[in-house]
Amino acid sequence: MKTVQILDKKFALSINEQSIQKEVTRVAQEINRDLKDKEPIFVSVLNGSFMFTADLMRQITIPSKITFVKLASYEGVASTGVIKEVMGLSEDIQGRTVVIVEDIVDTGLTMQRLLETLGTRHPKEIHIATFFVKPDKLKVNLNIEYAAMKIPNDFIVGYGLDYDGYGRNLPEIYTLVE
Secondary structure (H helix, E strand, O other), X not given: OOEEEEOOEEEEEEEOHXXXXXXXXXXXXXXXXXXXXXXXXXXXXXXXXXXXXXXXXXHXXXXXXXXXXXXXXXXXXXXXXXXXEEEOOOOOOOOOEEEEEEEEEOOOHHHHHHHHHHXXXXXXXXXXXXXXXXXXXXXXXXXXOEEEEEOOOOOEEEOOEOEOOEOOOOXXXXXXXX
């Protein structure tokens, strides 16, 4: 079993790069089909979604724009439960179809806060695209239309996700070894 050491924690390979890319392709095809006449604006949530966003956008074939926001709610291996907006939205989304691109939805609290914030800017509609969702950890009801993978409530790194800032560059997903 392939493992990596990040700071004081050991992680084991759980999802390989080929599986990740297969799911990115599927999500892109669904978005291209569903939003073909809408010219959406993609709002990528930094830092974690940068790899998913880059891979996804390479496969989006419909006319679209992209912008970025930065939110934070994690310290170490746990969510703090406190969401703070670090860098705000710079694009006008009034009357637009918006697709939020997120790395992972676990409790859903960060996504709920982002939906509320974006809603004050009067978009026509908002869709959610996330690479990972942890259904067993969700605390709020969200309409996640585009989810690449459902995963258990494990702490993972790689493909944009980090442990104290490290591991984002890994092309695969690794799960914390307890």
